[in-house]
Structure formats: structure tokens, C-alpha cells
Amino acid sequence: MTEEIDKPLDLSSHLPFRIAVVSNLLALNRDWKIRNLSDLDPREMRVLINIGSYMPIKSADIAYQSRLDSYTVSRAVKKLLALDLIESQTDLYKKNVKNLVLNDRGKELYQRLIAALDERSKQLEKVLTQDELTLFYTMLEKVENKAEQLLAEQARDLINSGLDAPADQKELIRWYKKSSS
Template sequence: MKNAIANRKRALAVTNPHKEALDLVEHVPFQVAVVSNLLSLDRDPVIRSLTELNTRELRVLLNVGSYGPITAAEVSYQSRLDPYSVTRAVNTLLKLELVRAMELTGKSKPVVLTEAGEKIYREVTVHVQKREAMLTEHMSDEEKAQLSALLMKLELTAEEILANEVTEMEAQGQAVTRDHKEMQRWYKRSRQS
């Protein structure tokens, strides 16, 4: 592991002669994005052999399997995917008969997995849990808990920064998108007591 770390740092050594050049090996958002790219569900050959669902559809299916019955708005908040993408993914999962809508009155209907959806959920869950165990096998229980806590802090801080930027842009009369407005809603929801 030490060799791999040294090689990675060497590959990411800053070559820009300007002293204000961004050192990506020390830049937390870049590091998180790189790990996220490596762990992307659509890059995993085992998952690709289990299902043809795209990453967003699969993330929504996993949310429904873990938290269903659940609405698209709740999936959006939990996964931090934009609501439009979640709605499209839910509609695809409905067409593929991997989820079904609950018969409830109200604006948005919660969905649950069908038998076919449960099968994919179980297969994918077994694989991602095995992959998580391999990823964290060199970590102590304390390090795993620390990593989880730090990632939650990063998530909530990023949410706060984005929500505040949207508020500032609105105050300056700049246009913001529905996706930007969603950041504000998520921030308020996270801070509710």
C-alpha cells in the first residue's frame, strides 16, 4: 500500500510552475470525486453482469429496497440526486416492473420493490457489501466509524455551502435553477429539529 500511495502522489505531483497551482492530491473534493468515480456502480463489472440498469436507476432501486415504501422526493433527499433524475429513474423502474406505486391518496405516491426488483436488490446488495468489506479490510473499526463521521460532515458542509451560495445569488438577483432551489430545501430539512 505504501508503494501505491507514493506512486499515486508522484503521478499527481504539481508541475505548474505557479505557486498558486492547485495540488489535487491534497484537495479533498478532488479526492472524494476520484474515489466516487472508482466506486461508481456502472464501472463495476459484477454489477453490470447482474443488471442493465444505469447508475441512477440502480441507486434509486437500492434506496427503495432499503427504505421503501418511499417517495421520489425522499429518494432525492437521501441520495442527493436531482429530483428530475429520480423521477425519470422511478418511471423507468415502474415500466420495467421493478417497483410499484402504493395506492395512497396524496400528491406523490411512495413506491416499493416488486419481486423482480427484490431479486436485483438482493444480488446487488450482496455484492456491494462484499466490496465494502474488501475496501475497508485494512481499517480498524474506529477508523471505519471515523471515516463515516467525516464523510457525513463533508456532505452536510457541502450542502450548507451550496444552499448559502444559492441564497446569495438570489439576493443579488441572479437566476437559480430548480436544482439549486433543491439545495436550499435539503439544507433546511437537514437542520430541522
Template sequence: MTTTPSNTENNKPYELDDHLPYRIAVISNILQLGRDIEIRKITDLGSRELRVLLNIGTYSPVSAAQIAFQTKLDSYTVSRGVKTLLNQELIEKRSLPNNKKEKLLYLTRKGKALYDQVTESLKRRDEQFASFLTEKQRQSLIKNLQKLEQQAVELLAQHALKEQDAGHELSGDQKEIIRWFNKMD
């Protein structure tokens, strides 16, 4: 049995380097907080825990569900990050006075000190990373990235909803994307 090569003249390989989501993912992989030696000198927390810590420090008080939505991490990943940060006494949970079930997350004094160190490093990294951009270009890029994020959520939610409408079972990730889509303004 012979197989047909996928690289025939009529069937050229896909130009992956021109695929925008792929390029964004590659940059994201490069910039993972856990890969940055400056961050590694400050803390041995993993990327997941750092994302959670940064969100708590920036948006506190905040719930784990809000962190999952803001970071687009699944709730299980956020839960594991919260557990690690609680065990290291970097954050604490507090109940709402009128709702004992819902817990909000806060930095502890130790967590605030780490947050301050990490964000100082992130500020330097941000300046170095985008040093070739003018302020106008930077703001335009941020605006376009926000639009791309919204578009990505909408696109993936539409795909998931189409599958759901066809009677197919959705994965947890697909259900999460639909929840994100429904929360978007």
C-alpha cells in the same frame, strides 16, 4: 499580444490532488455501480436506476422526493430512474389511503430479488474496499463523511442564498441545494 503564464513562481498551480472535494469526487467516479463488473453480471441497470432501486429497497415505502433528498440527486434524475424501474416491473407505485396524489414506491417481487443480489455484491465490495480499516477507523470515517456531506450542503446553500439575496436567478440545482439545506436537522 503576449499572455502571462499562470505557472509563475508567485502564482503556482493549484494542488488539485490536495483538494478534498476533488479527491472525494474521483473516488465516487471510480466506485460508480455501473463500472463494477460484479454488478454488471447481475444487472444492466445504470447507476441512476441502481441508486433508486437501492433506496427503495432500503427505505420502502419511500417517495421520489425522499429519494432525491437522500441521494442528493435532482428530482428529474430520480424521476427518470423511477420510470425505468417501473417499466421493467422492478418497482410499483401505490397511493396513500388518505392522499391519492402522493405515491410511495415499493419493490416488486422481481425488484426484491434483484435488490438482494445487488446488496450481497455491495456487502462484499464494501468489505474489500475498506479492508485496511479497523472498525473504529471505519466508524470514524463514516461519521466524518456525514459531517462533510452536511458541510457541503450548508456551504453550497449559503452561496446560493447569497446569490438569491443579491437578486440573481438560481438554477434548479441551486434551488434543490437550498431545499436540502432547509430539510437538514
């Protein structure tokens, strides 16, 4: 710890920093084995994996489930469509809604990606007992819910003070309302 600043932040015991470090280590483009499976950016990989796991699915649902802003999801969807890995289909019940599905090429890539991701997950889970893993997921959900609440409340406070919120901040508020109802 530095002595040049009074009361420096101890990053080793700062929860958001520690989560960010693990997140950085687990980034899809950081893992050479996963990165070599495709030329997709991490954003496109996350969207492709989400489509493959939950198809047929709407872009808005991908944004909510992964907490990616809708602009990021939209850009990824456009790229995946251009690469002919996914298709957009009209919803059976709501004709103005488009659902996303993997086509055969997308399914093949999805299978390769999830095999590598699953292998990595099993290796990581080995450091925890089953009870620890269950507790870890419970704690992670609590932290995720609280982070979402804090960000949504902060955005709402700034809007209430008269600021014009960007779309991603409005999305945070919408997500929090959806998850807390």
C-alpha cells in the same frame, strides 16, 4: 506539479478532488461485477437500491436521502416502472401521495445488487480498523454537511442577488433547511 502556472492546485491534497476520485472508482457502472447484474444505469440502480432499503418511499425522499435532484429521480423511476421492477402505490394516509415499492422482479434484482455491494463494502472496510471506520464515517458526515451548507448558501446568495435559480439549486436550499432543522 506543473511549473507553467504560478501556484498550481495540488490535487493530491485537495479534499473535493480526492473524494471525487474515490467516488469515480466506486461508481456502480465502474464495478464490472455489479454492472453485469443488470442493464440499469447507475442512476436507476441507486434509486432501485434506495427503494428496496426504505420502501415504501416517496420520490422526494429518495432525492433527499441520496442528494440526487428530483428530475434525475423522476427519470429513474419512470425507467424502473417501464422495466416492471417497481410499483407505485397510493399512500395509506395521504391519498394524493404515491409511494414506491419493489415488486417481485425488483426484489430479486435488489438482493443480487446488495449482495455484490455488501461484498465490496466489506473488502473496502478491511483497510480500516473499527475505530478508524467509526471516525471515517463521523468525518464523512461533517464533510457532507459542510458541502451541503456551502452549496445552499451559494445558491441563496445568487438568488438574493437577483438571479433566477434552477430547480436543482432551489432543492439544495430546501435540503439544507431540512437537514439543519
